[in-house]
Amino acid sequence: MNNSVFFGALTVAGLAAGAAAAGTLDDVKARDQLNCGVSTGLVGFSAPNANGEWEGFDIAVCRAVAAAVLGDPNKVEYVPTTGKTRFTALASGEIDMLARNTTWTFSRDVDLKFEFAGVNYYDGQGFMIPKELGVSSAKELDFATVCIQTGTTTELNLADFFRANNITYEPVPIETNAEARQQYLANACDVYTTDASGLAATRATFDDPGNHVILPEIISKEPLGPLVRHGDNEWGDVVRWTLNALVGAEELGITSANLAEKAAGTENPEINRLLGTEGNLGEMLGLDADWAQNALSAGGNYGEIFAKNIGEDTPVGLARGLNAQWTDGGLLYAPPFR
Amino acid sequence: MSTLSDPPKQSFRLSMLIYDTRYRSATIQVVAMIGFLILVGWVISNTVQNLTDLGKEPSFSFLSEPAGYDINQRLLDYDNQDSHMRAALIGLLNTLLVAFLGCITATVLGVIIGVLRLSSNWLVARLMTVYVEMFRNVPVLLWIVFIMAIMIETLPAPSAFRGDNSDAAMHVMDSVALTNRGVYVPEPLFHNSLGNVSVFGDAAVRFDISLDLIAFLIVLGGSLFVSTKIRQWADAKQESTGLRPTIWHIRAAVVLLPSVLLLLVLGFHLGYPELKGFNFQGGTHMRNSLIALWLALSLYTAAFIAEIVRSGILAISQGQTEAAAALGLRPKRIMNLVILPQALRVIIPPLISNYLNLTKNSSLAIAVGYMDLTGTLMGITMNQTGRELETVMLGMLVYLTISLLISSFMNWYNNRVKLVER
Structure with a gap:
């Protein structure tokens, strides 16, 4: 009996690995649907709205x-994944791509055999703590109880930070952001740590966001971005250049308002190449010539997406900061479309 | 004159493997076995091939790399620079701890509830029925999460204990703190401790043995041995003279005095939990994840054990009770001396599978963030190293081993208590 379970598991793993080797772009086209792995709910980044639509x-x-x-x-079929299940879901072929505030690290890229398509949010790990505790620096957190999502880079950063500062802490491992929120609000942990953007998003859902502060220390670099499986370069290119198209469009001044006008043809050859009125970039990707137009019509350029979901006018209220275009002193820099 | 004819010589022909009923079943079994082995071989080689194509050849070398993460509940020393192997061992011990506590509590509760359910007191019997139906008909995961939620939401946070006019107070002469981060109880400490002995040096399985504990156990064991000898002496005396000497005070003194004396020599005292900074410090911290998991598993399994105990008792014929009553035994003694010893042989086999269930159910620990084997090896380690197949296989192997060990121990016990037939 135990043997058959064991071999059953092997079979499943074997079949899954086999499925992963096929061309993802063709699979997606044949299925006429994209399976996209997202988080189980983080307001501003990926959460179902009142109508049950993910946004x-x-x-x-x-x-x-x-x-x-x-x-x-x-x-799109959205597949909610936890910090623990996301990589297995992607490696097994259950999802075609993962867009779930996932940090680009060496070992995930090289050892876990994934391909990061780029960075859509430059983040860093921070700490959130109730104001009444009067803590102003993460170095004062000796012996604090820290809520942390298990299976993330934050776990390792946290261990490193406390070791480097020679202070101790009590980790409370938690599966999802919702559970962390519950424990933090019930004061079962003093501090909640995750990416600073995630902290801001979680704080936005509190009844009294003003009573919680995010400490100034950002203890890590967390470049978050979408990723795909290793070894399927055509599909990787599609995701990478779709992301670049969103970023590049902002730099080139293409917005959802003037998209139709620009698509009719402009003076700027790069805009023309991007929108498909000149050259054959779409064909090279194995897509239609108007691929970038379609991508931009989905939600506008990078700046519009940022402002609508997590920008300063939303409850999450994040400033562009590092995520501004390189021309504005940020890190966003789309390679040229030619 | 009689002639003896030799039986006809039979030569073996290949076709006999199929047509001769003496060989046929063996042939079929051999063929089936070969087919099964080929299937197994194909599955394994296919898996290895596919993983290799993905660039992830099966390998267990990750076990010796530094884990990099911290674990809150550690029965042995561990820090984040220890290996994944060590982290898995810490997780395994946490699994064993909660399984051990759970099995004992579930058995005690289950026996009491099972017996009470047969009580002639209408109210008690019905209450126990309600308990059994309530606990065994709701998935254990929900009980775990429910108890955890109750602890987090209803118990005060450590900060509520702060100040002179605090909202919350400690219990039992200010020595026990019930908080929503767990229960803090006093811990035994020694002024003149004998220290520890380290075993296995720097290996992943290293551990320390407290010499205080060893000394205490030796003294206690010795005095219990002497106490038994005294009882045997009293028994012999009673048999030869008919008078039993009063020995209870001697036995009590023999058991208690040496242990108390040893504790005094070692400078025994209690370390009380104290609110310092963010949390209570000092004392023993039983995290609410452990308590929630332990309670939920015990209460849930107790409902099943209660039913097993009840069935065991009902299996003993009513005549036994009546015969014992006719001898003048009281109901309590009938239960202890006549019914339960006989019921045990019916109870033990299904009890084994409930212990196994409890142990395996403890893998739901991650729901409340209890770092058991599933949380460390098959949780964080799997996630950080990306070795899904290897970690899950190791985990399955460990659970299999634990289950087989429990099962063989219980089978040994079952053989001991089962009815000796002549």
Whole structure:
């Protein structure tokens, strides 16, 4: 009996590994649907709204890719994954791409055999703590109880930070952001640590966001971005250049308002190449010539997506900071479209 | 004259493997076995091939790399620079701890509830029925999460204990603190401790043995041995003279005095939990994840054990009770001396599978963030190293080993208590 379970598991793993080797772009086209792995719920990044439709900053990437490949941003099946299940879901072929505030690290890229398509949010790990505790620096957190999502880079950063500062802590491992929120609000942990953007998004859902502070220390670099499986370069290119199209469009001044006008043809040859009125970039990707137009019509350029979901006018209220265009002193820099 | 004819010589022909009923079943079994082995071989080689194509050749070398993460509940020393192997061992011990506590609590509760359910007191019997139906008909995961939620939401946070006019107070002469981060109880400490002995040096399985504990156990064991000898002496005396000497005070003194004396020599005292900074410090911290998991598993399994105990008792014929009553035994003694010893042989076999279930159910620990084997080896380690197949296989192997060990121990016990037939 135990033997058959064991071999059953082997079979499943074997079949899954076999499925992963096929061309993902063709699979997605044949299925006429994109399977996109997202988080189980983080307001502003990926969460279902009151109508049960997923929306957010990471969701916008899924929608743009679906629009570029299939011509319709709504042809996406969202697969909620936890910090623990996401990589298995991607490696097994259950999802085509993962857009779930996932940090680009060496070992994930090289050892876990994934391909990061780029960075859609430059983040860092921070700490959130109730104001009444009067803590002003993370170095004062000796012996604090820290809520932390298990299976993330934050776990390792946290261990490193406390070791480097020679202070101790009590980790409380938690599966999802919702559980962390519950424990933090019940004061079962003093501090909640995750990416600073995630902290801001979680704080936005509190009844009294003003009573919680995010400490100034950012203890890590967390470049978050969408990722795909290793070894399928065509599909990797599609996701990478869809993301670049969103970023490049902002730099080139293409917005959802003037998209139709620019698509009719402009003086700027790069805009023409991007929108498909000149050259054959779409064909090189194995997509239609108007792939970038479709991607941009899904939710606008990077700046519009940012402002709508997590920008300063939203409850999450994040400043562009590092995520501004390179021309504005940020890190966003799309390679040239030629 | 009689002639003896030799039986006809039979030569073996290949076709006999199929047509001769003496060989046929063996042939079929051999063929089936070969087919099964080929299937197994194909599955394994296919898996290895596919993983290799993905660039992830099966390998267990990750076990010796530094884990990099911290674990809150550690029965042995561990820090984040220890290996994944060590982290898995810490997780395994946490699994064993909660399984051990759970099995004992579930058995005690289950026996009491099972017996009470047969009580002639209408109210008690019905209450126990309600308990059994309530606990065994709701998935254990929900009980775990429910108890955890109750602890987090209803118990005060450590900060509520702060100040002179605090909202919350400690219990039992200010020595026990019930908080929503767990229960803090006093811990035994020694002024003149004998220290520890380290075993296995720097290996992943290293551990320390407290010499205080060893000394205490030796003294206690010795005095219990002497106490038994005294009882045997009293028994012999009673048999030869008919008078039993009063020995209870001697036995009590023999058991208690040496242990108390040893504790005094070692400078025994209690370390009380104290609110310092963010949390209570000092004392023993039983995290609410452990308590929630332990309670939920015990209460849930107790409902099943209660039913097993009840069935065991009902299996003993009513005549036994009546015969014992006719001898003048009281109901309590009938239960202890006549019914339960006989019921045990019916109870033990299904009890084994409930212990196994409890142990395996403890893998739901991650729902409340209890770092058991599933949380460390098959949780964080799997996630950080990306070795899904290897970690899950190792985990399955460990659970299999634990289950087989429990099962063989219980089978040994079952053989001991089962009815000796002549």
